[in-house]
Structure formats: C-alpha cells, structure tokens
Amino acid sequence: MKHLIAVGLALVLGACGGQSSNDGSGGSAGTGPGGSGGGGGSSGGVGGSSGTGAVSGSGGALGGSGGGDACHDPTLKTCNGPGQCVLATSDCCLCGVPELTDYVAMNQASAGQCNCQGPICDCAMMMNPNLAASCESGQCAAWDVRLREDYAGCKLDSDCRLRDGLGCCEGCGPIAEQLVAVRTDSEAALKQAMCEPNSACSKCMIQYPPNATALCNAGRCQVVLAK
Incomplete structure (x- = not known):
C-alpha cells in the first residue's frame, strides 16, 4: 500500500x-x-x-x-x-x-x-x-x-491544489522544494497580498511532482507525497 x-x-x-x-x-x-x-x-x-x-x-x-x-x-x-x-x-x-x-x-x-x-x-x-x-x-x-483559513481552509480534497511556494508567481518547469497546498480559490487573494503593483507572471507550464497531491486534512490543505 x-x-x-x-x-x-x-x-x-x-x-x-x-x-x-x-x-x-x-x-x-x-x-x-x-x-x-x-x-x-x-x-x-x-x-x-x-x-x-x-x-x-x-x-x-x-x-x-x-x-x-x-x-x-x-x-x-x-x-x-x-x-x-x-x-x-x-x-x-x-x-x-x-x-x-x-x-x-x-x-x-x-x-x-x-x-x-x-x-x-x-x-x-x-x-x-x-x-x-x-x-x-x-x-x-x-x-x-497552514493556519490561514482564507488561503488553506478546506472541507474536501477537491478544495485543495498544489502551488509552487507563496510568492507572487509560481515557477516554470519541474518544481519540488517549494511545494505548498492552498485552496483552489485562493490565487487572487494570494496575488493581491504578495505581488507588487504591475507585476506580471510568466505564462508557462508548471510541472508538479507526479507523486505529489494536495489533500484536505483536519480542515486544512496539506501536501502529501505518495511512495
């Protein structure tokens, strides 16, 4: 298992x-x-x-x-x-x-x-x-x-998604070290809090680790890795 x-x-x-x-x-x-x-x-x-x-x-x-x-x-x-x-x-x-x-x-x-x-x-x-x-x-x-309801609160696993860190923009290509789990509807709020005025993020493909998943655990989104 x-x-x-x-x-x-x-x-x-x-x-x-x-x-x-x-x-x-x-x-x-x-x-x-x-x-x-x-x-x-x-x-x-x-x-x-x-x-x-x-x-x-x-x-x-x-x-x-x-x-x-x-x-x-x-x-x-x-x-x-x-x-x-x-x-x-x-x-x-x-x-x-x-x-x-x-x-x-x-x-x-x-x-x-x-x-x-x-x-x-x-x-x-x-x-x-x-x-x-x-x-x-x-x-x-x-x-x-992990303590923020507005960024990571959840009821179901489907409420959560992976994100490359908490900075303004996610990185491009394969990422692993900065993985966090956030609400699926939190991106606008995160950008409003973290992005300087007139910031623009690159439109690129983000490659999350294939064994990484964001799940809802005790009301908070959490990153888990499957082995």
Missing part, C-alpha cells in the same frame, strides 16, 4: 544567520559579506552583515548593518502595499526546520538591519515554504499558510 507523508520542507545545507524571505521558503544560507543589496536566486531568504546570508524569495540578497534590536523595531515593519514585506531572523543558529516563531516580518528595505547575534553554527537548515510575510493594515505580518 502506498504510504502518504506530508511534506513542505526540503533540506539545504549552509551556515545559519540573519536572513529574510518574502515567500517564506526559508532559503539556503551561505557565506558572504553584508551590504545594502546584492544578486540572488529564485527562492529563499536573505542575510545580514554577520557574514552569512541567503537569497530573498523573489531574488536579490539583502544585507546591511544593524542588530537583533532592529528585528523588533516597529518603525522598520511599516508598509503601504503588497510585495514590501519579508521574513527576517537574528538567530545565528537557526538549525533544523524553522517555524513561524523563528522569524519576524519586516519591510524589505529594512530587513538587512536585522542581523545575526551570537555564535554562528555550521549546521543544516530546512526550508519551510509554508511561511510568508505580507503587508496588513500598514504593518508587515508573518504568517503560516
């Missing part, structure tokens, strides 16, 4: 540090100097000036000066529209599977000030694509899609 296991996490290796992500995927950590900006990949988090860093969810590494106090400065969390907020952490030893309590939501322009404080651990970190940040009532707010 096929066994179903819930997934939403993919293992990535690297040193943990101050980082941020606007699609909540966590991001692969890496080494590098801090700064006001930088090039990045397609999914992940960002880094601070402690020497570790990662990639923001829509691309572009973030870095800069600051510290743990900046992570909780309410003036750095203000926003006035979608696409401005990211997840950030000052935890230098963010090992294993990060959860919502490991992050704070900040304005992307200020996220580089939320830097790693304390010793840096050389450990494995898991990405959690279920986490994201968006602008709500003028403040950046962090959330877990």
Whole structure:
C-alpha cells in the first residue's frame, strides 16, 4: 500500500544567520559579506552583515548593518502595499526546520538591519515554504499558510491544489522544494497580498511532482507525497 507523508520542507545545507524571505521558503544560507543589496536566486531568504546570508524569495540578497534590536523595531515593519514585506531572523543558529516563531516580518528595505547575534553554527537548515510575510493594515505580518483559513481552509480534497511556494508567481518547469497546498480559490487573494503593483507572471507550464497531491486534512490543505 502506498504510504502518504506530508511534506513542505526540503533540506539545504549552509551556515545559519540573519536572513529574510518574502515567500517564506526559508532559503539556503551561505557565506558572504553584508551590504545594502546584492544578486540572488529564485527562492529563499536573505542575510545580514554577520557574514552569512541567503537569497530573498523573489531574488536579490539583502544585507546591511544593524542588530537583533532592529528585528523588533516597529518603525522598520511599516508598509503601504503588497510585495514590501519579508521574513527576517537574528538567530545565528537557526538549525533544523524553522517555524513561524523563528522569524519576524519586516519591510524589505529594512530587513538587512536585522542581523545575526551570537555564535554562528555550521549546521543544516530546512526550508519551510509554508511561511510568508505580507503587508496588513500598514504593518508587515508573518504568517503560516497552514493556519490561514482564507488561503488553506478546506472541507474536501477537491478544495485543495498544489502551488509552487507563496510568492507572487509560481515557477516554470519541474518544481519540488517549494511545494505548498492552498485552496483552489485562493490565487487572487494570494496575488493581491504578495505581488507588487504591475507585476506580471510568466505564462508557462508548471510541472508538479507526479507523486505529489494536495489533500484536505483536519480542515486544512496539506501536501502529501505518495511512495
């Protein structure tokens, strides 16, 4: 009999540090100097000036000066529209599977000030694509899609579908690491929360893993893999 296991996490290796992500995927950590900006990949988090860093969810590494106090400065969390907020952490030893309590939501322009404080651990970190940040009532707010009725509430399996992460646009071609499960009618709301003005997504074929399915479990959509 096929066994179903819930997934939403993919293992990535690297040193943990101050980082941020606007699609909540966590991001692969890496080494590098801090700064006001930088090039990045397609999914992940960002880094601070402690020497570790990662990639923001829509691309572009973030870095800069600051510290743990900046992570909780309410003036750095203000926003006035979608696409401005990211997840950030000052935890230098963010090992294993990060959860919502490991992050704070900040304005992307200020996220580089939320830097790693304390010793840096050389450990494995898991990405959690279920986490994201968006602008709500003028403040950046962090959330877990698995706890959101508006994005993942369900009654039947047919209420759920797979999605490539929680960013504005899904990727093209084969995807696996950023899989999340959302309501079939949530796409408009997600785009309204996550897409910057005048954003346009590529019209391309998305290839979900053939063994992946989105099912309704205890009133929430969930990703499962069949083996």
